[in-house]
Amino acid sequence: MADVRRFSDAEINRLVKFYEQVEREILDRLNRALLRGNQTEYLEQMKKNIEAILQQLREGNRTWCTEAIPRVYTEGLKNADAMLKDAGVTLKAGFGAIHQQAAQVLAENAFQRLEDVAQVIGRQVNDIYRELALENVRGTVVGYDTWKQTARRYREQLAERGVTGFKDRTGRMWNMRTYTEMVARTTTMEAHLQGTANRLVEQGHDLVKVSTHLGACELCQPWQGKILSITGKTKGYPTLEEAKAAGLFHPNCRHAYGLYIDLDKEIKD
Incomplete structure (x- = not known):
């Protein structure tokens, strides 16, 4: 990542x-x-x-x-x-x-x-x-x-x-x-x-996984390793916007995200 x-x-x-x-x-x-x-x-x-x-x-x-x-x-x-x-x-x-x-x-x-x-x-x-x-x-x-x-x-x-x-x-x-x-x-x-x-x-991929690292702040800690839906169309996952609204990816944040594939829930073309 x-x-x-x-x-x-x-x-x-x-x-x-x-x-x-x-x-x-x-x-x-x-x-x-x-x-x-x-x-x-x-x-x-x-x-x-x-x-x-x-x-x-x-x-x-x-x-x-x-x-x-x-x-x-x-x-x-x-x-x-x-x-x-x-x-x-x-x-x-x-x-x-x-x-x-x-x-x-x-x-x-x-x-x-x-x-x-x-x-x-x-x-x-x-x-x-x-x-x-x-x-x-x-x-x-x-x-x-x-x-x-x-x-x-x-x-x-x-x-x-x-x-x-x-x-x-x-x-x-x-x-x-x-x-x-x-x-x-x-x-x-x-x-x-x-x-x-x-x-x-x-x-055609809607899911991402948030990175993890030591020393994460209180805002980011709950989101480390979480699977997020980019668009909100994949049910059962919090959305990327919800994570941002809660404080993830704040200024100077060290987190990123990577592709996550759930074969049962990924959006199909």
Whole structure:
């Protein structure tokens, strides 16, 4: 049974390195602006510079999603092909229109999740701009530089935590790097597993067996070694979607699944 991470780690690392570079550039622009936070024109230029960086980020996201996700999906197909070959099944399938469409949908879903990063950064930059602009006005009224305290607070936060504020579906907060890695790992795992599942169903096989390993977490432990129905059409087995809903294949999950043949219950063509 293939280890999903073996195919996806290179793609994940490529995206994470790109994001690390983007974060360094954004932090550099922010810190420069915070040192000159009483100059409105400098703050406005900071906003424009970061907007340009975010546009590059979006373009990089699109490139990564359209390249990496289909590649990992294809590895999922190959994984299923190897399982079927080992089971003595003669294959008559390639990377047809159905698989192309599935890979495109997965790539678009990944892009939308990464788009959240650009939106969060954009909101944070706007918050910094508005608060410093307000402090500049307040300082003019009261007669001293209140903006310096605000700028110092932001600099300390950025130095300690980097760019933060990314929330996943469970409400957990992440910084920019860890959130990006989590999204990349989740979406590549999904692409690989979906490619495997789609190929198996395409060839008339609906059952898979979940892998096992030591140290499985509480979410995954109940599902280790379980037989699942991919489509839900094979009665007597829990479905793949039920297992996912219960927490199997969470971010950074090490589990995969392999072909399982029950001659009495397999779907017939």
